[in-house]
Amino acid sequence: MAGSASVIEDGSTLSRLDRALFKLETFFALLSGLAIFALMILAVVSVGGRNFFGQPVPGYVDWIEQAMPLIAFMGVAYTQRLGGHIRMDILVGQLKGRALWLAEFTTAFFMLALMILLVWGTWAHFARSFDFDARLWSRDSSMDIALPIWPAKLLAPVAFSVLCLRLVLQLVAYGRAIVLGLEKPVAVPLIESAAEQAAREAETLQGAD
Amino acid sequence: MDPIDIGLWVSGGLLIMVVLGMRVAFAAALAGMIGLIWIFWSKKGMAGDEFWWALTVATKTAGQVPHSKVASQALSLIPTFILIGYLAYYAKLTQALFEAAKRWIAWVPGGLAVSTVFATAGFAAVSGASVATAAVFARIAIPEMLKIGYDKRFAAGVVAAGGTLASLIPPSAILVIYAIIVEQDVGKLLLAGFIPGVFSAFIYGLLIIGMALTFRNFGPPVSGFTWGERFTSLLPALPIVLVVLIIILFVYNPFGGDAWGTPTEGGAIGAFIVFCVALFRGMRWTELKSALLETAKLTVMIFTIIWGVLIYVRFLGFADLPGAFSDWITSLTMSPMLILVCILLAYAVLGMFMDAIGMLLLTLPVVYPAVMALNGGETVAAADSAFGMSGPMCAIWFGILVVKMAEFCLITPPIGLNCFVVAGVRDDLSVQDVFKGVTPFFIADGVTIALLVAFPMIVLWLPSLA
Secondary structure, eight states, rough: OOOOEEEESSSSSSHHHHHHEEEEEEEEHHHHHHHHHHHHHHHHHHHHHHHHOOOOOOTHHHHHHHHHHHHHTTTTTHHHHTTTTBOOOTTTTOOHHHHHHHHHHHHHHHHHHHHHHHHHHHHHHHHBBTTTTSSSGGOOOTTTOOSSSSSHHHHHHHHHHHHHHHHHHHHHHHHHHHHHHOOSSSEEEEEEOHHHHHHHHHHHTTTTT | OHHHHHHHHHHHHHHHHTTTTTTTHHHHHHHHHHHHHHHHHTTTTTOOGHHHHHHHHHHHHHHHHHHHHOOOOOGGGGHHHHHHHHHHTTTHHHHOOOOOOOOTTSSTTTHHHHHHHHHHHHHHHOOOOOOHHHHHHHHHHHHHHHHOOOOOHHHHHHHHHGGGGGOOOOOSSHHHHHHHHHTTTTHHHHHHHHHHHHHHHHHHHHHHHHHHSSSSSSSOOOOOOHHHHHHHHHHHHHHHHHHHHHHTTTOOOTTOOOOOHHHHHHHHHHHHHHHHHHHHOOOOOHHHHHHHHHHHHHHHHHHHHHHHHHHHHHHEEEEEEEEHHHHHHHOOSSSSSHHHHHHHHHHHHHHTSSSSHHHHHHHHHHHHHHHHEEEEETTTOGSSSSSOOOOHHHHHHHHHHHHHHHHGGGGSEEEEEEEHHHHHTTTOHHHHHHHHHHHHHHHHHHHHHHHHHHOOOHHHHHHHHO
16 A cells, blocks of 8 residues: 655656646645644634633634635645555556556546546535625625635635646656656656655654654 | 445445555545446436436535535544644654653563553554654664664564554544544544553563563563653653643543543644644754645545545445445344454455555445444444444444554554564564564454453443543
């Protein structure tokens, strides 16, 4: 079961596009990370306010529910770029060369088909709560302090669109690898054996303890 | 075709996609999407001109799931627990914990190995990452054990096994995920994990002491620490204990009265403590940024599986597959206990090839209702049930058993990841060496699981108080 992998970079157009998109993905993922940090601070302030000043943060739960989509969706393409979405690679791990890239191309293709449908579906979900004529453009609002919900709903199609871009890029990279019979194509996560993965895991923690 | 047949075909297809290496989250979502289209279309008699309608309805049904399921306060516990884990590395708590464990317990036979088990268990609990913990302790604890004459294979086994104690002791992200998927009280599950987790650590400890008393030249006790040295070692390790305690106190107040708050608040305060310690130990923006990115990546991975699987679950509801599976399980003439043991063994096999989170999320929507039906239903009273416990208690018990099974698989061949990691860190050890060294712990885990099955009170005592 692979959790992460390494991506090869070079000076080709494909790799440059990959890195440009990765910048956007990293920015989105960092937003998600900062939202997690904000969630922590919010809870600490809320507990402190309740216990020491008898005054909880107004709309605490509303804010959490608004932050969750930010946390849950924004890093989705970043994680795909790094091969971080888990899968069972016991079978594909045995494949090499064209057979491997064909397998990767196929699964990425189905993923893209799914994500295009989900961009549509989540957009429809957003569109139902968005209305230019309503107060704060919103047809629905949160329970406690009446925050509009459409911005949080909009995050899903936005993040999923970036994932679609990422998948298109990966399809091109895998396609190129199939046609040219490449050993180690750029811009896609490469499968690592458990031992390689372990070695890298150990390396990233070097100096952290 | 009737809905149950569609359910079986789609679930079979999902299995094939997963085995062929499609990323679990998207395989589940795709299976759900295809299933929804199929079921809606078959309602219209699969007429050619109705396909577009079926596609639209299915897409809009599936499109509601990601936002509506993810925007929940209960799920906000998961990122805070993960944040604690990544910050814990920068708080430099590993060495401190090992040092404290050594000074306090290394005087028993096999003492350094026992200290390693407890230090590893403690850090793994807080970091929540079995594999990463094994990597860190392989570099801290193995050299010290080798220095005083431990067998290197055994030393490696201790570290690999100690790392598996992560997912029962709070904070445990995987227990939160279980609780959310089966719609049970998160707090009670977190509480329920505490005693089995500590219990597992004690079984490991007893095993090491027993081996040290039986075999000669095993590795001498380490003594000679003064009480002063012992107490000064406590302070740097304190944040770990504090985090575990706070999370428990935010779920259950042992002194009577209300718990201190919600589990999410407990997790957030735990993260804040570790954050302050990390700042104090010299963490700067670069380190914080990388911790936040790692936290975001793991959180997104987990949430993607959650909404992906929930799209599949939405479809399963239409197909009524879980109901059919429950009916089949309860119609079997075997004793319920035997069926439960078979289910657990199936998880042991599955866990050898799959990551714990993916495995649980994919299987629970079908398996969990069947287990509940086996016990007599969600709302059954303890007196009328097959396993002698009420419905909610059975949910807790089964959750702990399944998670323990999943951890057990981290040290089983062929792909017990913890063993690979320890071997990867140490150039002088092969994976076979580590598997050999971990064998006693493997057996000990078998005994622990048998005890948890035979004596459910070990699991259920603490949550029954709350």
